[in-house]
Amino acid sequence: MTPCSSMRPIGLPLLIFLASWPLGCDSRADKKPAADAKDKVPGLPKGHEAPATVVEMSDLKIKRLTPLSAGFEVKYRFTKGQPQPGRKYMCHVKFKGLEIYSNRPHDGKDLKLEGTLQGEIAVLEPDQTALEIWMGELVEDKRYQKISNIVDGPIPGR
Secondary structure, eight states: OTTTTTTOOOOOOHHHHTTOSSSOOOOOGGGOOOOOOOOTTOOOOOOOOOOEEEEEEEEEEEEEEEEEEEEEEEEEEESSSSTTOOEEEEEEEEESSSOEEEEEEEEGGOSSSSSEEEEEEEEETOOEEEEEEEEEETTTOOOEEEEEEEEEEEOOOO
């Protein structure tokens, strides 16, 4: 008889304790190891499967080019997977707190395992004071799945 299958009359407090214990002799055997932090995409909605490709965005620099435009550069690094030739990637540039954005498409053959993305964006309204940038990868249903963290920063004054 195994320790899990032997049952003897016991007191009520012990029975309540055992009733709250996970079923099975060794519940640790069924647990999968947690994914590495490099395999996770911050902000991925609960219940969504982690993408096969994960990119870390960092070191966002924004500078005012003219009173009506700003330039940006951001470093990226593939931490899981690598850019695939023929796959489409999108650098999403959004004004923080607003639904105004600009997208910068890239083909996988043009991306390295790590590098810097640069661009320019028109800044026409006074409430456009900060940028958010993240990377997505085109999936089957013609939408971009988020594969990176979001970096953000203020746009210098006019």
